[in-house]
Amino acid sequence: MSAVADTHAQDHHHGPAKGISRWLLTTNHKDIGSMYLIFSFAMFLLGGSMAMVIRAELFQPGLQIVEPEFFNQMTTMHGLIMVFGAVMPAFVGLANWMLPLMVGAPDMALPRMNNWSFWLLPCAFLILVSTLFMQGGAPNFGWTFYAPLSTTYGPPSTTFFIFAVHIMGVSSIMGAINVIATILNMRAPGMTLMKMPLFVWTWLITAFLLIAVMPVLAGVVTMMLMDIHFGTSFFDAAGGGDPVLFQHVFWFFGHPEVYIMILPAFGAISHIVAAFSRKPLFGYASMVYAVGAIAVLSFVVWAHHMFTVGMPLAGQLFFMYATLLIAVPTGVKVFNWVTTMFRGSLSFEAPMLFAVAFIILFTIGGFSGLMLAIAPADFQYHDTYFVVAHFHYVLVPGAIFGIFASAYFWLPKWTGHMYDETLAKTHFWLSFIGMNLAFFPMHFLGLAGMPRRIPDYALQFTDFNMISSIGAFMFGATQLLFLFIVVKCARGGEKAPAKPWDGAEGLEWTVPSPAPYHTFSTPPEVK
Amino acid sequence: MANETANEQPERRSNSKVIAWCLSGVVGMFAFGFALVPLYDVFCEITGINGKTGGRYESGATQQVDENRTVRVQFLASNGPGMTWEFRPVVRSIDVHPGQPVTVNFYAANGTDHAMVGQAVPSLAPSEGTQFFHKTECFCFNQQPLEAGESVEMPLIFIVDRDLPEHITKLTLSYTLYDQGKMTEVSRSDRTQTTTNNNG
Numbered sequence: 260m261s262a263v264a265d266t267h268a269q270d271h272h273h274g275p276a277k278g279i280s281r282w283l284l285t286t287n288h289k290d291i292g293s294m295y296l297i298f299s300f301a302m303f304l305l306g307g308s309m310a311m312v313i314r315a316e317l318f319q320p321g322l323q324i325v326e327p328e329f330f331n332q333m334t335t336m337h338g339l340i341m342v343f344g345a346v347m348p349a350f351v352g353l354a355n356w357m358l359p360l361m362v363g364a365p366d367m368a369l370p371r372m373n374n375w376s377f378w379l380l381p382c383a384f385l386i387l388v389s390t391l392f393m394q395g396g397a398p399n400f401g402w403t404f405y406a407p408l409s410t411t412y413g414p415p416s417t418t419f420f421i422f423a424v425h426i427m428g429v430s431s432i433m434g435a436i437n438v439i440a441t442i443l444n445m446r447a448p449g450m451t452l453m454k455m456p457l458f459v460w461t462w463l464i465t466a467f468l469l470i471a472v473m474p475v476l477a478g479v480v481t482m483m484l485m486d487i488h489f490g491t492s493f494f495d496a497a498g499g500g501d502p503v504l505f506q507h508v509f510w511f512f513g514h515p516e517v518y519i520m521i522l523p524a525f526g527a528i529s530h531i532v533a534a535f536s537r538k539p540l541f542g543y544a545s546m547v548y549a550v551g552a553i554a555v556l557s558f559v560v561w562a563h564h565m566f567t568v569g570m571p572l573a574g575q576l577f578f579m580y581a582t583l584l585i586a587v588p589t590g591v592k593v594f595n596w597v598t599t600m601f602r603g604s605l606s607f608e609a610p611m612l613f614a615v616a617f618i619i620l621f622t623i624g625g626f627s628g629l630m631l632a633i634a635p636a637d638f639q640y641h642d643t644y645f646v647v648a649h650f651h652y653v654l655v656p657g658a659i660f661g662i663f664a665s666a667y668f669w670l671p672k673w674t675g676h677m678y679d680e681t682l683a684k685t686h687f688w689l690s691f692i693g694m695n696l697a698f699f700p701m702h703f704l705g706l707a708g709m710p711r712r713i714p715d716y717a718l719q720f721t722d723f724n725m726i727s728s729i730g731a732f733m734f735g736a737t738q739l740l741f742l743f744i745v746v747k748c749a750r751g752g753e754k755a756p757a758k759p760w761d762g763a764e765g766l767e768w769t770v771p772s773p774a775p776y777h778t779f780s781t782p783p784e785v786k
Numbered sequence: 787m788a789n790e791t792a793n794e795q796p797e798r799r800s801n802s803k804v805i806a807w808c809l810s811g812v813v814g815m816f817a818f819g820f821a822l823v824p825l826y827d828v829f830c831e832i833t834g835i836n837g838k839t840g841g842r843y844e845s846g847a848t849q850q851v852d853e854n855r856t857v858r859v860q861f862l863a864s865n866g867p868g869m870t871w872e873f874r875p876v877v878r879s880i881d882v883h884p885g886q887p888v889t890v891n892f893y894a895a896n897g898t899d900h901a902m903v904g905q906a907v908p909s910l911a912p913s914e915g916t917q918f919f920h921k922t923e924c925f926c927f928n929q930q931p932l933e934a935g936e937s938v939e940m941p942l943i944f945i946v947d948r949d950l951p952e953h954i955t956k957l958t959l960s961y962t963l964y965d966q967g968k969m970t971e972v973s974r975s976d977r978t979q980t981t982t983n984n985n986g
Contacts, residue, residue: 368801368804369801369805411867432808432812435808436804436805436808436809439804439808440801440804440805440808443804444800444801444804470808470811470812470815471811471815472815473812473815474812474813474814474815474816474818474819475815475816475818475819475822477816477819478816478818478819478820479819482820482823493823496866496907496962496964497866497905497907497962497964497965497966498964499907501826501830504822504823504826507822507826508819508822508823511819511822512819569913571833571913571914
């Protein structure tokens with residue numbers, strides 16, 4: 260991506276600065292978007308290699324490769340890096356690149372803060388990853404860092420983990436403020452709220468979710484810090500605190516967080532499905548209201564993650580029904596995507612393949628979520644591999660396939676070249692098969708009683724674990740192909756026209772490919 | 787770049803206004819995270835769902851004893867991490883009539899060679915019964931200092947409320963005894979306050 264922006268700079272009066280200072284000091288939304296995307300892919304590979312360690316250990320029963328303590332560090336770091344390092348920055352990167360182009364703005368509203376919010380991220384992850392090399396090892400208490408496991412029994416590096424979370428929280432909040440300011444203030448004349456592209460809508464709602472819950476995450480890690488170092492007893496029963504309080508505060512952040520990781524994908528998929536069906540999106544307004552409804556409901560369902568802590572019946576019923584209610588707006592969205600494709604003039608280029616897989620597989624993940632939402636049944640599924648299967652089905656073919664689909668969809672706009680369609684389709688099919696091989700057997704493992712976060716398991720789980728590990732290695736290796744495709748596309752290839760997809764709509768296709776360093780210096784008119 | 791466009795379109799709202807609103811949201815939600823702590827305590831006190839029995843029970847009217855109903859109350863005692871005292875109930879279980887004040891004793895012995903302070907934290911199961919279990923006197927209201935080798939029988943006086951739901955025939959009261967000995971004097975006095983307020 261960067262290579263192309265460089266070549267473009269030579270024929271432009273206000274081109275980017277030369278050398279490293281271009282990247283350190285840039286306030287250009289395209290540069291910052293590229294940096295976010297590259298950073299997130301690096302974190303994706305790092306978190307992915309940790310997943311490879313986990314699956315290698317679980318290939319056979321017994322302890323083969325790593326010590327249980329290190330295994331626990333791997334599960335924890337894999338979760339933290341994928342959530343905060345891979346998925347969230349990837350969507351912020353897409354937002355940086357595409358929001359100004361989609362609303363017809365010359366840049367993000369707060370370009371200097373944009374630079375800062377990106378450069379905080381590498382700092383945060385440097386701190387987080389450095390804990391692996393510290394005395395006592397990296398955090399080993401799971402990405403949910405339940406107290407007292409993370410307070411009384413956590414390793415000394417927990418303090419560094421807390422600061423890393425603080426920094427990435429500040430980064431996310433600044434990113435969210437920037438998105439809100441851009442969308443509210445920088446839209447082209449004539450673009451009313453209900454004329455905004457859906458990716459813009461979903462990001463606006465995501466940004467509000469970020470502002471609402473990232474401070475709560477900061478609060479909960481601050482309480483941990485105080486319990487560990489300043490003698491308070493927020494989560495310590497001995498001093499009058501309550502460990503269950505931790506779970507309530509954490510999941511008050513945690514549940515909206517999972518929608519933060521999926522809503523922007525909903526938006527991007529809506530563009531892609533419509534473009535490759537060569538039809539306008541079915542039910543635009545209902546899509547907007549559905550996303551709003553999901554966002555509101557996400558604040559009143561958090562305790563479904565903790566049915567087993569002991570809750571009165573009324574509480575279990577409330578959280579169960581509220582959770583099941585989320586299926587309604589989500590169902591509206593799936594219905595609209597399918598209806599958009601219905602009797603459309605479909606073609607299946609790589610973005611569309613990922614988008615269709617997204618719809619099918621995310622729905623499977625949604626259904627297992629409904630199973631988990633049923634309080635009495637959850638007592639059996641809780642903390643088993645069924646949960647692991649569920650959230651990987653919504654995050655891998657959900658969030659990550661959404662990101663891949665977006666990347667292929669907009670790569671021609673970013674680089675000015677078409678990507679290699681054959682390789683991209685290969686990437687899709689290998690990812691699709693690998694991902695299903697890796698995660699589908701986990702449903703069976705969980706229902707049969709295999710607990711999550713263990714380095715060893717009973718013999719009867721061997722076959723499914725082997726299949727799962729083979730699928731995981733396949734999925735992991737395939738992502739190197741994606742790196743190759745993107746690099747190849749950035750370096751050259753068939754020239755992309757301004758609008759490479761004949762069914763695509765939106766302002767971003769009115770600027771040339773690759774998008775010039777500065778676009779929409781005069782705002783376009785939206786009718 | 788952004789500023790130039792701002793001048794061209796004076797009618798749009800200013801970025802600083804948006805930032806101010808967003809930042810107040812951020813600060814508000816950070817405060818809300820901390821507000822969840824007292825809110826949670828209040829909620830638990832009203833509903834009793836975390837099994838924490840309340841503070842000292844003071845009631846003007848003595849309850850009529852319900853001779854027709856018998857509730858079994860079981861006692862459990864366990865030590866928190868690193869606590870080395872011997873700690874057990876003198877009687878394991880007792881049958882009581884609702885409304886009747888009952889006294890039982892817990893035994894604690896400091897077998898170490900130095901003075902220590904312990905704090906017992908109660909929990910009642912099933913949690914539905916929490917609001918109907920009243921303690922008029924409990925060793926858990928205060929911290930327990932014991933000299934090296936000292937032992938003590940600590941009293942608990944409780945009343946099971948007559949309004950205890952019919953389907954509950956058995957209550958289990960468990961105490962976990964935590965080591966408070968390593969604290970400095972300052973934090974000890976702080977903690978005494980917290981514990982007497984919240985744990986009762």
